[in-house]
Amino acid sequence: MNEDPGSTNGPAHRSWWDRLGHMFSGEPRNRDELIEELRTAQANGLMSNDTLTMVEGAIKVTELSVDDVMVPRAQIVSLPADAPLADILATVVESGHSRFPVHGEDKDEVLGILLAKDLLKYFGQSDGFDLRGLLRPAVLIPESMRLNVLLAEFRLTRNHMALVVDEYGGVAGLITIEDVLEQIVGEIDDEHDDEEDPVLVEALAEEGAFLVSALTPIADFNEIAGSHFSDEEFDTIGGMVTSEFGHLPTAGEEISVGGFLFRVTQADDRRVQAFHVTRVGEVS
Numbered sequence: 001m002n003e004d005p006g007s008t009n010g011p012a013h014r015s016w017w018d019r020l021g022h023m024f025s026g027e028p029r030n031r032d033e034l035i036e037e038l039r040t041a042q043a044n045g046l047m048s049n050d051t052l053t054m055v056e057g058a059i060k061v062t063e064l065s066v067d068d069v070m071v072p073r074a075q076i077v078s079l080p081a082d083a084p085l086a087d088i089l090a091t092v093v094e095s096g097h098s099r100f101p102v103h104g105e106d107k108d109e110v111l112g113i114l115l116a117k118d119l120l121k122y123f124g125q126s127d128g129f130d131l132r133g134l135l136r137p138a139v140l141i142p143e144s145m146r147l148n149v150l151l152a153e154f155r156l157t158r159n160h161m162a163l164v165v166d167e168y169g170g171v172a173g174l175i176t177i178e179d180v181l182e183q184i185v186g187e188i189d190d191e192h193d194d195e196e197d198p199v200l201v202e203a204l205a206e207e208g209a210f211l212v213s214a215l216t217p218i219a220d221f222n223e224i225a226g227s228h229f230s231d232e233e234f235d236t237i238g239g240m241v242t243s244e245f246g247h248l249p250t251a252g253e254e255i256s257v258g259g260f261l262f263r264v265t266q267a268d269d270r271r272v273q274a275f276h277v278t279r280v281g282e283v284s
């Protein structure tokens with residue numbers, strides 16, 4: 001009996017003895033095996049695609065640090081402490097944010113955080129305006145802090161924003177509780193985000209070929225491509241095709257379903273994002 005003790009490339013390359021031992025143990029022994037079990041459960045219909053995505057996101061949060069997802073310094077909308085009320089109101093309205101770092105002579109001298117709602121009493125009149133008196137304490141955190149630790153701190157302190165500082169004490173970026181939660185549940189849109197509908201299915205110059213977002217409703221794809229896929233079990237093309245693979249595919253993998261060849265063009269370690277689709281046979 002030959003086994004390959006040198007194989008260390010993950011669950012797909014476990015040795016025969018490893019697989020046998022795992023069969024008897026009945027439990028995943030590391031994070032990769034846990035995710036593999038969860039994906040198998042999803043493929044078997046024990047959990048929805050959305051639930052799998054959130055669980056994988058929650059696991060991934062423990063591996064990410066603040067500097068992986070923070071808003072970089074250059075993109076921070078901050079306010080100088082000596083700015084007139086009219087300028088402050090204009091910046092707040094234009095940006096659509098709810099919280100703003102306020103700084104002194106330079107952006108590394110953070111004096112506190114301004115909540116936009118605290119300006120409401122000054123709309124229409126500026127008598128007695130004192131910006132420094134409105135500031136809340138700023139939370140400063142290192143770039144290396146883990147996201148799960150930060151999330152726990154946000155919940156404990158009831159803060160929604162933290163400023164990220166580098167090893168020299170300068171401001172390196174900014175992170176909000178929304179930035180952390182989006183790593184778990186995906187993008188969270190609000191009324192200030194771009195409301196333009198994305199293009200989900202784009203016909204390509206190649207006859208019978210499409211670039212298809214994984215979020216495309218099956219009914220919409222059927223109408224555009226002339227297919228007849230059922231939407232009783234899955235709502236989106238991404239959910240249906242991922243189920244046909246039986247695992248979360250990576251970019252470049254392809255599979256034939258119902259007379260169409262689906263090739264993954266975009267994917268990360270949590271979800272498939274887009275396919276190149278071509279008609280290869282009789283549509284069923």
